[in-house]
Amino acid sequence: MIKIVLSLMIIWPVCFLGCLNTAFADELNPSLLVENIDLISTVDQITVGGNYSGSHLYIAGVIENTDPLLWRQNRYNVIVVLEGPNRELIMREKKRKLGVWVNVDALMFKRVPLFYAVATSRQLQDITDSDTYRELGLGLNYVHLRMLSEQTQMKELFRKELIEIKKKQKLYSENIGAVVFAKGSLFKVQFNLPANVPVGAYRVHAYLFKDGAFVKEVSTSLTIAKAHLAYSIYRAAHLHSLWYGIGAILLAVATSLIGQLIFKKD
Amino acid sequence: MSLDIYLPIAEMSLNIFLLIGMGAGVGFLSGMFGIGGGFLITPLLIFFNVPSAIAVGTSANQVIGSSATGAFSHFKRRTLDIKLGILLVLGGLVGSILGIQAFSLLRAVGQLDLIIALLYVLLLGGIGIMMAIESFRALMRRHQGRNPVLKRPGNHNWILKLPFKVRFRTSMIYVSIIPVLVIGFAVGALSSIMGIGGGFVLVPAMIYVLRVPTNIVVGTSLFQVTFVSAFTTVMQAITNQSVDVVLAFLLMVGGVIGAQYGTRAGRHLRAEQLRLLMAVLVLAIALRLAFQLFIKPDDLFNLSLVNLAP
Numbered sequence: 001m002i003k004i005v006l007s008l009m010i011i012w013p014v015c016f017l018g019c020l021n022t023a024f025a026d027e028l029n030p031s032l033l034v035e036n037i038d039l040i041s042t043v044d045q046i047t048v049g050g051n052y053s054g055s056h057l058y059i060a061g062v063i064e065n066t067d068p069l070l071w072r073q074n075r076y077n078v079i080v081v082l083e084g085p086n087r088e089l090i091m092r093e094k095k096r097k098l099g100v101w102v103n104v105d106a107l108m109f110k111r112v113p114l115f116y117a118v119a120t121s122r123q124l125q126d127i128t129d130s131d132t133y134r135e136l137g138l139g140l141n142y143v144h145l146r147m148l149s150e151q152t153q154m155k156e157l158f159r160k161e162l163i164e165i166k167k168k169q170k171l172y173s174e175n176i177g178a179v180v181f182a183k184g185s186l187f188k189v190q191f192n193l194p195a196n197v198p199v200g201a202y203r204v205h206a207y208l209f210k211d212g213a214f215v216k217e218v219s220t221s222l223t224i225a226k227a228h229l230a231y232s233i234y235r236a237a238h239l240h241s242l243w244y245g246i247g248a249i250l251l252a253v254a255t256s257l258i259g260q261l262i263f264k265k266d
Numbered sequence: 267m268s269l270d271i272y273l274p275i276a277e278m279s280l281n282i283f284l285l286i287g288m289g290a291g292v293g294f295l296s297g298m299f300g301i302g303g304g305f306l307i308t309p310l311l312i313f314f315n316v317p318s319a320i321a322v323g324t325s326a327n328q329v330i331g332s333s334a335t336g337a338f339s340h341f342k343r344r345t346l347d348i349k350l351g352i353l354l355v356l357g358g359l360v361g362s363i364l365g366i367q368a369f370s371l372l373r374a375v376g377q378l379d380l381i382i383a384l385l386y387v388l389l390l391g392g393i394g395i396m397m398a399i400e401s402f403r404a405l406m407r408r409h410q411g412r413n414p415v416l417k418r419p420g421n422h423n424w425i426l427k428l429p430f431k432v433r434f435r436t437s438m439i440y441v442s443i444i445p446v447l448v449i450g451f452a453v454g455a456l457s458s459i460m461g462i463g464g465g466f467v468l469v470p471a472m473i474y475v476l477r478v479p480t481n482i483v484v485g486t487s488l489f490q491v492t493f494v495s496a497f498t499t500v501m502q503a504i505t506n507q508s509v510d511v512v513l514a515f516l517l518m519v520g521g522v523i524g525a526q527y528g529t530r531a532g533r534h535l536r537a538e539q540l541r542l543l544m545a546v547l548v549l550a551i552a553l554r555l556a557f558q559l560f561i562k563p564d565d566l567f568n569l570s571l572v573n574l575a576p
Contacts, residue, residue, distance in 0.1 A: 088572035092376045095566075100559045103376040108572065161567040196277065230274040230512070237275055237507050245503030248327045248511050249496045252518060256331030259522030 033065040035215050037078065037208035045223045048193060057082065057191040061206050066185060070211060077127040077209040078179045079120045079138060080189045083113040084224075085200030091158050091165075107158045110146040114198040115171050119178035119189045127209050136214065138207065140167075140174055170194040199226050275510035276320045282516065284314070289328075289520020296332065296521070297528025298535075299544050300484070302463035302491060304329040307517060309386055309551050316513070318379040322369070323508030325461030326498045328517045332525065333463055333491040340485025347436035347482050351489035353443055354468070357450025358457070358494035365458030366501045373506065376570075383555050385460055390552035393466065397545035404538040425475060437478045437486075445475055450490065458498045463491035 039061045048055050059080060066076055089112055092103040118139055120127060130141075137144040140163055147155045166172035171194070181187050205219040237244045270279040288310055296303035304325045311321035340346040372378040428442035449471045453464035468487045472478040478486065503509045532540065 089569055090376070090572050091567055091569050093567050094563055096562075100380070101561075101563055101566075102380055103568075106376060158567075162569065165565075165567060165569050195272070195279075230272045233274040233511060234277075237503065237509070241504045241507060242500065244511075245500035245509065248499050248503060248509050248514065249330055251511060251515060252327055252331035252499075253334045255515060255518040256335045256522060259331075259519075260335050263522075263526050 035066055035076075035208060035210060036064040037206055037216050037218055038062050038064070039204060039206050039218055039220050041204075041220045041222075044221065045225060046193075047225045047227045048197065048199075054192060054194045054197070057193055059189045059191070059204055060182075061187050061189070063185045063187065063208060067210075071185075075211045077121045078181075078187050079118060079124075079127065079207045079209070080179055081116070081118050081138065081205040081207075082191050082202060082222075083116045083205070084202030084222075085114055085198055086111040087114055088112075089114075089162070091162055093158075093161075105154065107154060108148040109158075109162065110148060112145050112162070113143075114200075115202070116140075116143055116166070117173045117175065117191050119175045119191060121177070121179040121181065121187070123176055124174070128212050128214060132214050136207065136217070140172060169196060171196070171198075193224070197224060199224050199231070271512065271516070273316075273320075273510050273513045275324075275507065276316050276513060278316070280314060280316075280513075285513065285516040286520035288314075289517035290524035291520075292517070293332075293521030293524025294528035294531070295524075295544075295547070297525035297530075298532035299528075299540060300532070301544075302329050302333060302465045303521065304457075304462035304464075304495075305386070305390065305460070305466065306547075306551065308382075308461045309390075309555055311513075312383075313554070318382045319369075319373055319506055319508045320510055320513070322382060322459070322461035323499070323502035323506060324510045324514045324517070326457060326495045326502060327509050327511070327514040328521065329457075329461075329463040329495045330492060330499060331518050332521060333465075333488045333495065337485060337488035337492045340488060343485075344436075345481050346485035346489055347434055347478070348489070349432075350434045350437055350446065350476075350478070350482075351486045353432075353446045354450035354453075354486070354490040355493045357447035358454030358490055359497055360447075361451035361454025361456075362458045362494055362498045362501060363454075365455040366498070366505050368455075369459055369502075370505055380559070382460065383559055385456075387552050387556045387559070389456075389460070390548045390555070394545050394549035394552055397541050398549065401538045401541035401545060405542065408538065434478075437476075437482050439477055441476055449475065450494075453490065454494050454498070457491075457494050458501065463495055465491055 039059065041059075046057055059082075061078070061080070063076060063078070070076060089109040091107050091109065093105040094101045095104040096102075097104065124133070124139055133139050133142045136142070143163075145159055145162065147158065149155050149158075163172055170192075173192075175191070178191070179187055179189050200223070202222045202224055203219050204222055205217055207217045208215040236247075269282050271282045271285070272279050288307075292303040292306045292310070295301070295306060307328055308321045308325045311325070312318055316324075337346065341348075369378065372381050425442070425445050428444045430443045431440055432443050432446075433440045449468065453468050453471075456462060456467060457464050465487050468490060469483055472483045472487065473480065499509055535543070
């Protein structure tokens with residue numbers, strides 16, 4: 001309290017000299033300041049190395065202008081989302097036709113994230129209410145997934161199934177407690193990137209909640225790349241498919257020739 | 267250390283020894299029966315949850331190796347009709363192009379897996395039953411003390427009457443190019459949709475329809491299979507990105523080893539016994555594939571990318 005008074009006293013002459021703007025003084029009063037959240041980005045590209053069992057991504061952020069009382073009572077919460085790259089997906093449902101299981105129904109998803117991981121500082125229901133989650137499109141229950149269909153029932157079913165499949169592949173996840181508050185007003189997040197993490201453009205969104213209410217969202221972008229041999233092969237197959245095909249032929253002939261030479265000797 | 271190897275195109279991990287072993291097993295059978303083995307590799311890969319498209323594309327790649335070296339040794343022994351082979355290849359290339367188009371179309375509408383499975387059930391089932399009956403009869407005849415009689419090739423008068431006749435000196439036949447191109451075409455289409463070399467269709471067709479002498483048939487068939495499956499591999503790589511070189515390589519390594527032992531084992535068995543064994547194997551695979559079509563799958567829903575952007 002004394003500190004604030006002192007600083008106000010120092011500011012006084014400045015205000016007299018400059019403007020008599022009351023808002024200026026307000027900004028210096030912590031209880032009236034608006035909280036701010038920011039991500040500290042050190043890199044904009046993550047290269048997943050030769051480790052096929054997956055890797056981790058660490059992200060740090062900072063919360064500013066918090067109310068010390070609420071802060072001490074753990075009334076601030078942070079949710080961080082890592083999502084991307086957006087692609088068109090088609091989902092098909094098998095049904096029995098003439099005794100045979102055949103793909104019958106299909107639904108197209110427009111620009112949905114192939115990877116979607118939510119990290120929170122505590123249980124989702126303890127951070128805010130479902131209306132807020134719905135408004136923000138936040139969490140696996142409310143993530144925006146655009147579908148090209150008019151049938152509400154089918155959309156609901158396919159949406160549920162997409163999330164189930166993605167969860168099984170470890171590409172969609174909710175990680176309760178993965179956001180940890182560190183010294184001061186810093187927070188850090190750990191995301192597990194499975195071996196099958198898709199490469200491409202990602203976005204990191206950080207949401208700040210104060211006492212159950214949504215305060216602010218910030219976001220930054222990030223590229224995930226893979227450096228190992230398997231990915232180089234994948235990239236060659238897609239970018240230089242003609243040469244890849246010719247290489248495949250040569251490899252086949254060479255393997256067979258070498259095999260013949262080895263077995264001729266004995 | 268994990269023995270699983272990540273297959274970059276199939277985007278899944280499989281045990282490295284399982285793959286080499288699978289290649290060796292199929293190589294053993296191909297050496298024993300004198301077949302390409304593509305029609306065994308594709309269903310086996312599908313059983314291990316490799317996506318059908320990748321199984322077919324990779325199998326076409328795997329077929330090239332053994333048929334190329336086989337064709338080359340027949341070429342050296344002059345048991346290969348180059349002229350006939352080239353015409354069969356021409357038909358095969360057209361068949362392969364159309365087959366790949368059909369493949370992409372089926373993949374886009376989500377019916378590729380079903381059609382591949384159905385084609386395998388029909389083809390393997392049909393051939394398996396025919397072989398089983400034929401070899402069983404031959405065995406019975408031998409059992410009764412009579413010499414096995416080979417069925418004489420049928421008299422296809424209408425084929426001999428077709429126009430555009432060409433003389434093939436090595437094969438010593440004078441035949442219209444129409445059936446030659448049609449046979450090549452059919453094998454090319456099968457190769458691209460099913461990932462098989464097509465030898466087991468080509469060989470009987472050449473013997474019974476074109477009346478090519480048996481000593482020329484195998485070399486010429488291998489010649490056609492080499493070029494058509496090489497072309498199919500490139501087409502699959504360009505159009506569907508469905509060739510997994512890591513998978514193909516491991517299967518080939520196993521195949522090279524297995525084929526050596528298969529050839530030796532084959533010498534100890536009689537032709538009819540071999541054919542009956544082969545028929546049983548082919549029927550078992552057909553049944554297993556058919557079974558998969560009729561039982562309720564674990565995952566009723568499946569997800570795929572619409573455009574495979576890198």
